[in-house]
Amino acid sequence: xxxxxxxxxxxGQMLGHAARDLGVECQFIDPSDSPPAxxxxxxxxxxxxxxxxxxxLAATCDVITYEFENVPVEALxxxxxxxxxxxxxxxxxxxxxxxxxxxxxxxxxxxLPGYRAIDSREDMIAAVDALGxxxxxxxxxxxxxxxGQFVIKDRSDIDAAWIELGGTALIAEQWVxxxxxxxxxxxxxxxxxxxxxxxxxxxxxxxxxxxxxxPVDNPALAEKAEGYMRRMLSHLDYVGxxxxxxxxxxxxxxxxEFAPRVHNSGHWTIEGSNxxxxxxxxxxxxxxxxxxxxxxxxxxMINLIGEIPxxxxxxxxxFLHDYGKDARxxxxxxxxxxxxxxAERRDxxxxxxxxxxx
Numbered sequence: 057x058x059x060x061x062x063x064x065x066x067x068g069q070m071l072g073h074a075a076r077d078l079g080v081e082c083q084f085i086d087p088s089d090s091p092p093a094x095x096x097x098x099x100x101x102x103x104x105x106x107x108x109x110x111x112x113l114a115a116t117c118d119v120i121t122y123e124f125e126n127v128p129v130e131a132l133x134x135x136x137x138x139x140x141x142x143x144x145x146x147x148x149x150x151x152x153x154x155x156x157x158x159x160x161x162x163x164x165x166x167x168l169p170g171y172r173a174i175d176s177r178e179d180m181i182a183a184v185d186a187l188g189x190x191x192x193x194x195x196x197x198x199x200x201x202x203x204g205q206f207v208i209k210d211r212s213d214i215d216a217a218w219i220e221l222g223g224t225a226l227i228a229e230q231w232v233x234x235x236x237x238x239x240x241x242x243x244x245x246x247x248x249x250x251x252x253x254x255x256x257x258x259x260x261x262x263x264x265x266x267x268x269x270x271p272v273d274n275p276a277l278a279e280k281a282e283g284y285m286r287r288m289l290s291h292l293d294y295v296g297x298x299x300x301x302x303x304x305x306x307x308x309x310x311x312x313e314f315a316p317r318v319h320n321s322g323h324w325t326i327e328g329s330n331x332x333x334x335x336x337x338x339x340x341x342x343x344x345x346x347x348x349x350x351x352x353x354x355x356x357m358i359n360l361i362g363e364i365p366x367x368x369x370x371x372x373x374x375f376l377h378d379y380g381k382d383a384r385x386x387x388x389x390x391x392x393x394x395x396x397x398x399a400e401r402r403d404x405x406x407x408x409x410x411x412x413x414x
Contacts, residue, residue, distance in 0.1 A: 060117030064091035066379040067123035072096020074334035142295035170230035183228035234303035239321040240281035246343040297337040328355025353395040356406040360390040
């Protein structure tokens, strides 16, 4: 079995490591000079939408998947008739447009904050009037890690928001005074078998995930999140890992966004789960039986952003994952995972390591 992966970044690298443990070969497409997944298999160094490169990948692989959601949907359609492509292109289409994404949540009766589509400055004014202040303005496409966003806190900010983001399709999202953020990660294979990981409690700074902790000790929230995840996986006839990000407000969950791929908030599963999200993604796209998603222990994950300090390489506890990327401000260079037999001990380790590496 040979799996083709569009993208060879750190997620591709971790998929490649999981594939190696399963005795499966991987091949990648990525235009970068030295992508992290280059240590896991051959990389076709061409653009993600290069027709010839995609045809080569399709001709030599048994199934195709991808590690990020900005893959052109048209590129998947080019090869979909020759080789199975998972997750399905329809799921990717929804995830690439925030308006389509929110309409999907509504269709599936998954609660979400109020929103308005914006195509003009007048639409932005109307959205502020309808949703109140503050309100978050986002580009409908291509935004990630806090990019392509503007928070309007006062009506005097409207012109600045329009100057910064106008000229492309936008969406306004109601501001939610949430308690904290969680993510639900699920996986489904072609036979329709589904497995759900315990919820992760996520902390972001500047729009970038910094810390995840799992499991979340709230069975009622976990049950709600699992119900929403199962609706999405079944409706989309989904194959692979899907991550659903949610706001917690009291005992309610509000959908923020979803990612049709393995997810940063699930990195803890490598050491903290019976089967990592990466192995289960591969099992799903190969239509193999899914592995157990039960937690081994209480787990935590600390992202390393911009640099990997020396302290991260001399830890008394924890597991360092170095992606092998060049240092750059705001860039995800690696992560550290910790596991412990209690949530309290896990939190102590996360806090101690976070202070030492930031």
